[in-house]
Amino acid sequence: xxxxxxxxxxxxxxxxxxxxxxxxxxxxxxxxxxxxxxxxxxxxxxxxxxxxxxxxxxxxxxxxxxxxxxxxxxxxxxxxxxxxxxxxxxxxxxxxxxxxxxxxxxxxxxxxxxxxxxxxxxxxxxxxxxxxxxxxxxxxxxxxxxxxxxxxxxx
Amino acid sequence: xxxxxxxxxxxxxxxxxxxxxxxxxxxxxxxxxxxxxxxxxxxxxxxxxxxxxxxxxxxxxxxxxxxxxxxxxxxxxxxxxxxxxxxxxxxxxxxxxxxxxxxxxxxxxxxxxxxxxxxxxxxxxxxxxxxxxxxxxxxxxxxxxxxxxxxxxxxxxxxxxxxxxxxxxxxxxxxxxxxxxxxxxxxxxxxxxxxxxxxxxxxxxxxxxxxxxxxxxxxxxxxxxxxxxxxxxxxxxxxxxxxxxxxxxxxxxx
Ligand code: SF4
Ligand code: SF4
Numbered sequence: 001x002x003x004x005x006x007x008x009x010x011x012x013x014x015x016x017x018x019x020x021x022x023x024x025x026x027x028x029x030x031x032x033x034x035x036x037x038x039x040x041x042x043x044x045x046x047x048x049x050x051x052x053x054x055x056x057x058x059x060x061x062x063x064x065x066x067x068x069x070x071x072x073x074x075x076x077x078x079x080x081x082x083x084x085x086x087x088x089x090x091x092x093x094x095x096x097x098x099x100x101x102x103x104x105x106x107x108x109x110x111x112x113x114x115x116x117x118x119x120x121x122x123x124x125x126x127x128x129x130x131x132x133x134x135x136x137x138x139x140x141x142x143x144x145x146x147x148x149x150x151x152x153x154x155x
Numbered sequence: 156x157x158x159x160x161x162x163x164x165x166x167x168x169x170x171x172x173x174x175x176x177x178x179x180x181x182x183x184x185x186x187x188x189x190x191x192x193x194x195x196x197x198x199x200x201x202x203x204x205x206x207x208x209x210x211x212x213x214x215x216x217x218x219x220x221x222x223x224x225x226x227x228x229x230x231x232x233x234x235x236x237x238x239x240x241x242x243x244x245x246x247x248x249x250x251x252x253x254x255x256x257x258x259x260x261x262x263x264x265x266x267x268x269x270x271x272x273x274x275x276x277x278x279x280x281x282x283x284x285x286x287x288x289x290x291x292x293x294x295x296x297x298x299x300x301x302x303x304x305x306x307x308x309x310x311x312x313x314x315x316x317x318x319x320x321x322x323x324x325x326x327x328x329x330x331x332x333x334x335x336x337x338x339x340x341x342x343x344x345x346x347x348x349x350x351x352x353x354x355x356x357x358x359x360x361x362x363x364x365x366x367x368x369x370x371x372x373x374x375x376x377x378x379x380x381x382x383x384x385x386x387x388x389x390x391x392x393x394x395x396x397x398x399x400x401x402x403x404x405x406x407x408x409x
Binding site: 037040041042043044047048050051052053054055056057058060061082083084086087090091110114115117118119120121122123126 | 195197209210211212213214215216219220223224225226240242262263264265266267268269275276277297298299300301302303308309310311312313342345346347349350352353355358359360361362363
């Protein structure tokens with residue numbers, strides 16, 4: 001035991017190295033780990049804000065109807081009353097923010113038949129048609145109003 | 156009378172604060188301003204999804220909306236949400252034919268004949284925002300986590316792209332973004348729900364097959380829906396605490 005202490009300088013060197021290593025770990029950790037890591041759990045709290053700050057592309061039906069109340073009236077009592085505008089009209093947040101930005105043109109292939117072409121698998125009670133048989137190729141809008149399909153006429 | 160400097164500043168400070176507050180109140184009243192709406196408090200919410208298979212028509216609106224809203228690569232391997240078509244022949248529940256051409260992005264071709272005795276239906280899928288998610292458990296760096304409002308999020312700046320979570324998710328909900336080499340998946344449109352908007356897929360589903368609900372809000376219609384329908388989660392045996400509730404799910408769906 002005594003001998004160990006007499007020749008103990010090598011132990012001191014090891015201890016010093018250890019202490020320096022631990023100190024370096026904490027300094028590096030302080031620099032590398034953001035201060036908000038662990039505020040709510042094992043993650044960086046700022047990631048919540050990062051996820052929340054992406055750009056919005058679909059403005060939402062409320063934004064549309066703020067200006068287009070006539071469409072809200074036209075939809076009343078229709079089976080399309082709960083279909084939200086951008087489902088057919090496409091993403092319009094930019095137009096909702098600034099009415100000067102022209103809405104994109106409607107994509108014809110994404111209109112009526114997207115939902116109403118008869119396909120095996122669609123729920124039986126959902127209205128579906130075979131366009132050839134139903135109208136012989138005549139455009140849907142020559143008979144139906146998209147905002148209120150039960151009524152005849154345009155728009 | 157001598158005034159101690161310290162006491163003077165303390166008193167003056169108090170008067171200044173009171174005056175400023177009064178001015179603010181008067182200003183608010185004069186402007187007729189309504190107080191700012193309370194900022195989004197994550198801990199007040201606990202988000203869940205309801206997917207009603209009986210209403211899904213396989214139109215693919217949700218898939219297209221999701222890619223447009225979240226800047227998801229357009230190639231066929233990358234989806235935050237997608238729609239599958241199940242074709243179950245007679246009693247053979249264990250071997251359904253499942254197809255999902257381009258995830259349903261372009262809708263579904265009429266592939267199956269009418270009246271062949273099979274049952275065909277559409278199943279929209281997305282991250283289930285599991286409360287005990289395997290993906291969170293395996294992430295070595297804390298880049299994927301459950302938020303205080305119950306959304307499983309990815310911290311893009313922390314993700315190493317190690318793919319552990321891609322392997323761990325029993326539902327195949329995650330992919331590696333080829334542009335950033337970090338993981339990506341549905342975040343329930345966190346940038347929308349924190350602003351009071353609906354997720355893009357819910358906003359654009361024409362049949363109301365997709366609904367989002369706040370389980371911590373007793374007035375949310377989701378409570379009535381869960382009470383009145385026989386809902387199920389995917390792979391309940393995995394006990395992931397899935398918060399995507401399906402109405403009309405049957406045993407053939409994996
Ligand atoms: S569905 Fe997959 S990615 Fe989503 S929380 Fe569950 S395990 Fe994670
Ligand atoms: S938008 Fe709605 S109805 Fe259309 S495929 Fe998606 S979930 Fe089904």
